[in-house]
Amino acid sequence: MGCLAFKKETFRDDYTYRNSPEAIHRFPFPFPEDKYMYSVNIEPHVSIKPGSVFEFPFDIDEHYVAECQDKAITLAKDPGRYAVLPHMMDAQWDVLELIMESLSRDYPDQFKLTKDGNRWTWHNLPLGIQDTFTFGDRSTMAMDPFEYIGRQTQGDFVLLDQREGTLFADAGCITSQADWSLAFDVGMSWHQWHAPVPRATEIGVMDRALKFMMNLQLGSPVRRLNWTMTINPRLDTSPENYPQWGTDRNTVTPENAGDKIHLRVELQTLFRLPRSNGIVFSIRCYLISLNELATYPRWAKRFHRILRELHPDLIEYKGLTKFHQIAVDWLARFDDGAALEIGTQPE
Amino acid sequence: MSTLNVRVAAIEQVTPLVKHFTLMREDGQHFPTFSGGSHVVVAMDINGRTHRNAYSLMGSPDDTEAYHISVRRQEHSRGGSVFMHDNVVEGSQLQITMPVNLFSLSKMGRKHILIAGGIGITPFMSQLHDIQRNGYNYELHYAFRSLEHGAFSDQLKARCGNHAHIYVDRLGQKLDLRELLGSQPLGTHVYVCGPSSMVTAVLETARELGWPENHIHSEQFTAPPMGDAFTVQLAKSKTEITVPNDITLLEALETAGVNPDSLCRGGACGRCELDVLELDGEIFHHDHYLSDAEKASNRKIMPCVSRARCTHMLLDI
Ligand code: FES
Numbered sequence: 001m002g003c004l005a006f007k008k009e010t011f012r013d014d015y016t017y018r019n020s021p022e023a024i025h026r027f028p029f030p031f032p033e034d035k036y037m038y039s040v041n042i043e044p045h046v047s048i049k050p051g052s053v054f055e056f057p058f059d060i061d062e063h064y065v066a067e068c069q070d071k072a073i074t075l076a077k078d079p080g081r082y083a084v085l086p087h088m089m090d091a092q093w094d095v096l097e098l099i100m101e102s103l104s105r106d107y108p109d110q111f112k113l114t115k116d117g118n119r120w121t122w123h124n125l126p127l128g129i130q131d132t133f134t135f136g137d138r139s140t141m142a143m144d145p146f147e148y149i150g151r152q153t154q155g156d157f158v159l160l161d162q163r164e165g166t167l168f169a170d171a172g173c174i175t176s177q178a179d180w181s182l183a184f185d186v187g188m189s190w191h192q193w194h195a196p197v198p199r200a201t202e203i204g205v206m207d208r209a210l211k212f213m214m215n216l217q218l219g220s221p222v223r224r225l226n227w228t229m230t231i232n233p234r235l236d237t238s239p240e241n242y243p244q245w246g247t248d249r250n251t252v253t254p255e256n257a258g259d260k261i262h263l264r265v266e267l268q269t270l271f272r273l274p275r276s277n278g279i280v281f282s283i284r285c286y287l288i289s290l291n292e293l294a295t296y297p298r299w300a301k302r303f304h305r306i307l308r309e310l311h312p313d314l315i316e317y318k319g320l321t322k323f324h325q326i327a328v329d330w331l332a333r334f335d336d337g338a339a340l341e342i343g344t345q346p347e
Numbered sequence: 348m349s350t351l352n353v354r355v356a357a358i359e360q361v362t363p364l365v366k367h368f369t370l371m372r373e374d375g376q377h378f379p380t381f382s383g384g385s386h387v388v389v390a391m392d393i394n395g396r397t398h399r400n401a402y403s404l405m406g407s408p409d410d411t412e413a414y415h416i417s418v419r420r421q422e423h424s425r426g427g428s429v430f431m432h433d434n435v436v437e438g439s440q441l442q443i444t445m446p447v448n449l450f451s452l453s454k455m456g457r458k459h460i461l462i463a464g465g466i467g468i469t470p471f472m473s474q475l476h477d478i479q480r481n482g483y484n485y486e487l488h489y490a491f492r493s494l495e496h497g498a499f500s501d502q503l504k505a506r507c508g509n510h511a512h513i514y515v516d517r518l519g520q521k522l523d524l525r526e527l528l529g530s531q532p533l534g535t536h537v538y539v540c541g542p543s544s545m546v547t548a549v550l551e552t553a554r555e556l557g558w559p560e561n562h563i564h565s566e567q568f569t570a571p572p573m574g575d576a577f578t579v580q581l582a583k584s585k586t587e588i589t590v591p592n593d594i595t596l597l598e599a600l601e602t603a604g605v606n607p608d609s610l611c612r613g614g615a616c617g618r619c620e621l622d623v624l625e626l627d628g629e630i631f632h633h634d635h636y637l638s639d640a641e642k643a644s645n646r647k648i649m650p651c652v653s654r655a656r657c658t659h660m661l662l663d664i
Contacts, residue, residue: 087454087455088454089481090382090454090477090481161454162451163451163453163454163455163561164453164561165561211617215610215616215618217349217444217445217447217610218379218381218445218446218447219349219445220349220445274379274380274381274382274408274446275380275381275382275408275477276382276454277382277384277385277448277451
């Protein structure tokens with residue numbers, strides 16, 4: 001991806017965010033079948049399909065610069081979105097190393113990392129950043145290593161510490177969460193953090209997921225897709241700012257549905273961190289409007305079936321109640337009722 | 348599970364029974380850094396059968412050029428350690444897993460008490476790097492049989508200064524657990540690795556003194572014991588396999604091409620847990636993972652270390 005062109009666009013106020021045809025084509029459409037089942041659906045985070053969002057450990061796309069700018073706005077308005085407990089310093093360096101090494105290897109035209117022993121120089125061309133620091137020495141950086149790299153990577157990050165037979169979310173850089181939230185206090189344990197998920201709280205699912213994560217191995221990251229829907233291409237749909245975006249749900253009409261209603265897909269990945277034995281949980285958000293989605297009628301047809309059959313509990317949980325029916329009606333025109341093959345491909 | 352091909356770069360006889368192996372990657376790349384207390388599983392080809400033993404990494408987590416393990420010769424074990432001592436030479440090729448940590452320091456601890464017996468010193472060798480790098484408050488208590496068996500004791504004294512306390516059994520030096528554990532500030536964590544009598548003594552003393560359960564940490568890789576051969580039936584793969592006397596149930600399953608998950612291969616992590624659907628005999632549970640109630644129910648088995656005497660055991664795999 002030598003020729004990444006970064007778009008000038010916004011994720012708030014005038015909402016100029018749009019996907020190019022290439023971005024639409026690589027959108028991580030999450031529905032291989034007509035019916036959506038809540039499942040843990042975890043798979044190894046290995047590279048597949050050049051050009052896809054699964055090609056590299058951390059995906060950088062045309063929205064990179066605009067998204068980092070939006071992140072900076074959110075952090076400036078609410079510095080509490082970045083929080084870290086003091087014992088997480090090893091994990092902070094771990095995640096900085098993981099992301100810098102991945103980006104400089106996978107996007108050599110955009111990111112460069114040179115090491116002279118522990119003296120590292122990081123060059124982020126798209127954002128025009130160049131810094132030299134001593135790896136492992138906090139005093140050589142202008143901010144925490146986790147905040148530094150978190151501000152330069154798309155998506156949200158939570159650092160988990162493993163102790164006492166469970167995982168604690170002891171650091172977070174959260175600027176684009178959907179309905180789950182880092183209102184989320186740092187220091188919460190796995191079970192406190194996951195308490196509100198309906199249909200997944202039955203003892204068992206969460207316990208098994210926890211066991212699985214505690215066994216996560218170095219060098220074998222995993223991923224899963226999750227989804228919801230958002231009105232307007234807004235990244236920061238945090239509970240704290242509900243007044244600023246919650247009412248957008250009342251503005252959807254059959255006429256503007258194609259523009260306003262977005263499918264929001266989260267690519268969630270988990271990596272074991274080497275020095276700290278912690279885990280980084282990354283949540284990368286992809287947004288696509290119904291109009292954009294419908295440039296591939298196969299996707300519109302499948303999404304129509306998913307939404308039409310969605311369990312009322314999930315409609316409620318995902319916050320779709322106000323516009324669910326409008327979306328189903330809008331998508332219906334693409335659905336001729338004919339059978340669709342299994343798979344998430346656009347055509 | 349991702350594995351790495353390594354070559355033995357150096358072997359050092361540390362004590363009459365302990366050898367220290369320096370491992371380098373075959374492909375010339377660097378190893379990943381790791382966290383103190385991690386181990387790797389070494390795969391050995393012994394007479395056409397693959398044996399796998401877990402060994403703690405004892406080098407500095409920041410040294411990515413080489414990994415270091417130490418192996419104590421266990422005369423009466425199934426042969427893994429004897430093989431490492433007698434058959435592995437400088438230049439030998441081995442396969443190891445990526446590091447796994449089941450014995451990590453609790454980063455919230457206000458003070459850390461490390462208690463090692465004999466070869467149980469190895470996980471602490473790497474933990475000490477983390478402790479010193481982070482400036483944690485700690486004490487190391489290291490007990491061994493006689494002066495000639497005190498692997499790395501001089502090196503440790505030099506590294507830890509007056510944080511290190513050495514107990515030589517032959518010289519009548521004894522670690523008084525009650526006194527040690529009875530006089531620690533709130534928020535202290537204790538870690539023990541060594542022979543099972545020592546581990547049990549530490550766990551019991553700490554519990555009696557009212558230490559919170561999650562402040563007590565132990566690591567004890569059970570060397571899988573030998574036993575009599577037995578036969579098991581596999582419900583999902585619809586076959587029957589026999590487990591010979593010197594091979595674990597896990598290894599027998601792997602040889603048969605059924606691949607259950609595994610991580611520590613020492614009865615500690617819980618990853619290999621299998622459901623027992625039917626059983627007409629008795630299970631010998633050798634793991635440290637299942638609760639006593641689970642063990643008594645005979646509905647679960649950890650195939651990496653546990654065996655059975657039975658004519659019929661149906662496993663859900
Ligand atoms: S592999 Fe860890 S308990 Fe069996």
